[in-house]
Amino acid sequence: MDRKLLKPSNINKLKDIRTPFYLYDMKLFRETVSEVVRLSSLYGIDVHYAVKANAGKPFLRHMASEGFGADCVSGNEVLCAIENGFSPDKIAFAGVGKTDREIETALKNGIFALTCESLPEISVINELAGRLGKKADILVRINPDIDAHTHKYITTGLEENKFGVSGHDFDALTGLLADCGNVNFKGLHFHIGSQILDVEEVFGLECRRAKEIARYFEDKGLEISHIDLGGGLGVDYEAPDEHPVPDFEKWFRTIAEGMTGGKRENPRYHIHIEPGRSIVAQCGSLITRVLFVKNGIDKTFLITDAGMNDLIRPALYGASHRIVNLTAESDHEGDTAVYDVVGPVCESSDVWAEGISLPAAMRGDMLAILSAGAYGQVMASRYNLRDLAPAVWLDWNGDEAVLSF
Numbered sequence: 369m370d371r372k373l374l375k376p377s378n379i380n381k382l383k384d385i386r387t388p389f390y391l392y393d394m395k396l397f398r399e400t401v402s403e404v405v406r407l408s409s410l411y412g413i414d415v416h417y418a419v420k421a422n423a424g425k426p427f428l429r430h431m432a433s434e435g436f437g438a439d440c441v442s443g444n445e446v447l448c449a450i451e452n453g454f455s456p457d458k459i460a461f462a463g464v465g466k467t468d469r470e471i472e473t474a475l476k477n478g479i480f481a482l483t484c485e486s487l488p489e490i491s492v493i494n495e496l497a498g499r500l501g502k503k504a505d506i507l508v509r510i511n512p513d514i515d516a517h518t519h520k521y522i523t524t525g526l527e528e529n530k531f532g533v534s535g536h537d538f539d540a541l542t543g544l545l546a547d548c549g550n551v552n553f554k555g556l557h558f559h560i561g562s563q564i565l566d567v568e569e570v571f572g573l574e575c576r577r578a579k580e581i582a583r584y585f586e587d588k589g590l591e592i593s594h595i596d597l598g599g600g601l602g603v604d605y606e607a608p609d610e611h612p613v614p615d616f617e618k619w620f621r622t623i624a625e626g627m628t629g630g631k632r633e634n635p636r637y638h639i640h641i642e643p644g645r646s647i648v649a650q651c652g653s654l655i656t657r658v659l660f661v662k663n664g665i666d667k668t669f670l671i672t673d674a675g676m677n678d679l680i681r682p683a684l685y686g687a688s689h690r691i692v693n694l695t696a697e698s699d700h701e702g703d704t705a706v707y708d709v710v711g712p713v714c715e716s717s718d719v720w721a722e723g724i725s726l727p728a729a730m731r732g733d734m735l736a737i738l739s740a741g742a743y744g745q746v747m748a749s750r751y752n753l754r755d756l757a758p759a760v761w762l763d764w765n766g767d768e769a770v771l772s773f
């Protein structure tokens with residue numbers, strides 16, 4: 369979070385907005401995107417933003433204007449990407465359960481590739497493409513059986529996961545592709561998980577496995593022109609202010625070295641990646657107010673007006689987000705106290721943090737739950753019939769915050 373926000377004139381601007389709301393820092397976002405654009409051109413790697421992380425229009429429009437492609441996981445995401453300026457020939461569409469209607473949407477719009485996750489899906493795409501008189505461009509998602517060293521709910525590349533085609537189906541896949549006349553096989557896709565912090569080890573292994581598997585199919589006579597290595601780069605949820613822009617350099621370098629020995633031009637494959645979280649997570653905070661300071665037997669609870677329906681990551685994955693008391697830090701700084709910070713939803717898992725030390729808080733204090741830009745607003749629900757938290761877009765004129773709604 370930009371510390372300039374704590375300036376009293378800026379806090380004043382936030383005060384009148386009804387909480388909870390998501391606050392997105394466009395300056396940090398543009399800096400993050402510039403870094404990715406620089407590395408994409410330096411290493412010759414194509415970037416498809418994973419729309420599922422955050423589908424905010426200002427984010428999408430900016431990335432489209434910077435030449436990003438999109439990675440989508442539903443027909444509506446494909447349409448949303450196109451509406452917001454992404455060129456269809458840079459859109460990939462993954463997902464284990466695409467409906468016929470979604471497949472037809474992709475085919476009619478001529479996207480870069482449908483990323484197929486099973487043999488039956490390839491057969492259905494072949495049939496639907498035939499009916500439409502089209503040839504379907506596809507990548508095949510492979511399950512490389514790699515442990516991404518991350519939370520079990522966001523690991524996707526293990527044999528036990530539902531994603532991709534596993535080794536035992538490789539021969540059948542080769543045969544099927546030969547029989548599917550309405551399908552144009554462009555290459556392979558991998559995505560092994562999210563919030564990966566062992567960058568060199570895990571992505572290095574992914575590259576080695578990707579090359580081995582590509583060679584296996586090439587030996588069977590299939591031509592592979594594209595390899596998509598998915599997303600997954602992790603962000604620093606513990607110290608977001610120290611690393612507002614994730615270490616993209618390390619990620620790009622690891623992939624470039626892993627796939628091409630570091631050379632910019634790769635004679636063999638065109639390389640793609642699909643970052644989501646790493647681009648938007650640090651650009652968003654969930655702003656909430658303290659409704660009550662409640663004394664328990666041996667705990668003090670801060671009860672906020674934002675809950676797990678607004679940001680489900682802590683309840684879903686046990687994820688932790690840093691919390692800043694904006695009001696206290698800007699005007700009544702004093703003693704600290706230890707709190708359990710909890711939401712209002714009628715579930716015991718609606719907890720932001722337990723036993724954390726914060727400046728002594730009062731009813732009405734505004735808190736920022738940091739690093740909430742990815743898998744936050746997009747996963748919100750109206751559970752308990754609560755209102756959805758809207759987005760507020762923050763830009764800067766010098767030290768002064770400029771807000772748009």
Ligand SMILES: Cc1ncc(COP(=O)(O)O)c(C=O)c1O
Nearest residue numbers: 418559562599600642643644645
């Ligand atoms: C196929 C695919 N690509 C890309 C991503 C984006 O991953 P991340 O947000 O970790 O970068 C995901 C996330 O689940 C995914 O499933």
